[in-house]
Amino acid sequence: MATGRSHRPATRSRGIPEATVARLPLYLRALTALSERSVPTVSSEELAAAAGVNSAKLRKDFSYLGSYGTRGVGYDVEYLVYQISRELGLTQDWPVVIVGIGNLGAALANYGGFASRGFRVAALLDADAGLAGRLVAGLPVRHIDELESIVADNQVSIGVIATPAGAAQEVTDRLVGAGVTSILNFAPTVLTVPDGVDVRKVDLSIELQILAFHEQRKAGEGENGRQEPDGDVPAVMPA
Amino acid sequence: MATGRSHRPATRSRGIPEATVARLPLYLRALTALSERSVPTVSSEELAAAAGVNSAKLRKDFSYLGSYGTRGVGYDVEYLVYQISRELGLTQDWPVVIVGIGNLGAALANYGGFASRGFRVAALLDADAGLAGRLVAGLPVRHIDELESIVADNQVSIGVIATPAGAAQEVTDRLVGAGVTSILNFAPTVLTVPDGVDVRKVDLSIELQILAFHEQRKAGEGENGRQEPDGDVPAVMPA
DNA sequence: TCTTGTGAAGGGGTTCACAGCC
DNA sequence: GGCTGTGAACCCCTTCACAAGA
DSSP, X not given: OOXXXXXXXXXXXXXXXXXXXXXXXXHHHHHHHHHHTTOOEEOHHHHHHXXXXXXXXXXXXXXXXXXXXXXXXXXXXXXXXXXXXXXXXXXXXXXXXXEOOSHHHHHHHHOHHHHTTTEEEEEEEESOGGGTTOEETTEEEEEGGGHHHHHHHHTOOEEEEOSOHHXXXXXXXXXXXXXXXXXXXXXXXXXXXXXXXXXXXXOHHHHHHHHHHHHHHHHHHXXXXXXXXXXXXXXXXXX | OOOOOOOOOOSSOSOOOXXXXXXXXXXXXXXXXXXHTTOOEEOHHHHHHHHTSOHHHHHHHHHHXXXXXXXXXXXXXXXXXXXXXXXXXXXXXXXXXXXXXXXHHHHHHHOHHHHTTTEEEEEEEESOGGGTTOEETXXXXXXXXXXXHHHHHHTOOEEEEOSOHHHHHHHHHHHHHHTOOEEEEOSSSOOOOOTTOEEEEOOHHHHHHHHHHHHHHHHHHTTOOSOOOSSOOOSOOOO
16 A cells, blocks of 8 residues: 655656545546537536536645646646646556456446546456457456466556455456456455555445445434344353 | 434444445455465464555454454454454345446446355346346346335335436435435435435446546656647636 | 645544553 | 554546636
């Protein structure tokens, strides 16, 4: 996690807060929409509303990138689109492989948001030999045995794991061994990776559980309805 | 967001930090695995490793739930499973509807992690009348016009949106109108909802963009390879 | 006058380190 | 002796409020 100390105090002292990085894609999306409507400039207030954050936060975020706005006016839409894209590394091409072509893998392969932002699906891989050759999103599914050569040949540095939980660690090891240094994990498992490899995880059921927690709260709010006898313990007790 | 002031200082002063809530499902998963292997007790160190966090954080998290451990021994696995499940509201049944049965919607419908944690898919909805009646994960897809009656009849309070971005806000409005108060949004849009409705979003392309940001950093680390002429500006400049 | 850019204050979360208890 | 539970320190992020500047 701790992204080894940086260097190069180029334009501004490097070191954009992680929380800011996580919001840049949000701003980029909102700006892209404005750009498509040929809106020339936008204020922090307007853009913040479109991105679903508050304007002070947005201005603070942009201040880490540099002084890209004009006081009394706002931000130049095209210019910001470019600067944020560059900061995120989207001005270059990122070949990715998707491993595990079930429903989820297929959904990811078909997802338009990837291609439009510099992510190119270099290959779809699956352990099921029966799937090999089948076209998904216009690409042929290839057998997992080709993983190493595909990663090497295409200089893939980002892998997406959409396999069942049981296969995820092994796939990870192979990806890392082949040279992948960033992994987006959809399998509900904790992955172990060497230093220098980034993992982000998306867990569908965790999100629902968090919602359930808050939902439960709401139910208990007004009506005092939730039954919780307070002495409510199961048969098993701690030693 | 600010979950209105609580009440009931029942077992302990209510108010579990949001960051802790987000980790409870992680602990629960690790504990469930231990439970299946019939492991009776576990130390904070072991459990933390299994969940991918550090042990101090885990102990602090558990301290918000109560004193469920035994000093010198550890935590009783079954007991903790129960307590966390209860805290998350997973001891009750949560009917959910999934709207938008494309690849992603189908993947969600098939996802085992839901059913196993108290989430029951009450219905699959899609605007495409041609899909109606088609079986997905054993359930017939129903037309979006049935949304209101299905939500009411099944007392659905959680909705999952897997539609294209363009349809997401309208679907949200209908869900909220029908009584849904928690939404899990997979569409790449900012949703507007009234107070009292919770929205969590999962954005596939944002995760990749964050990885790209870090990946770019790595590339520039050792070799100083990334070209960034520093005066690198596009044709468009701010006014 | 209007909006950005930012010090400063405030709040939350993480980590440390050890007292408390088995 | 071992492990939990937790005050306290620390750090990061958010929010405020206003000076700076077009």
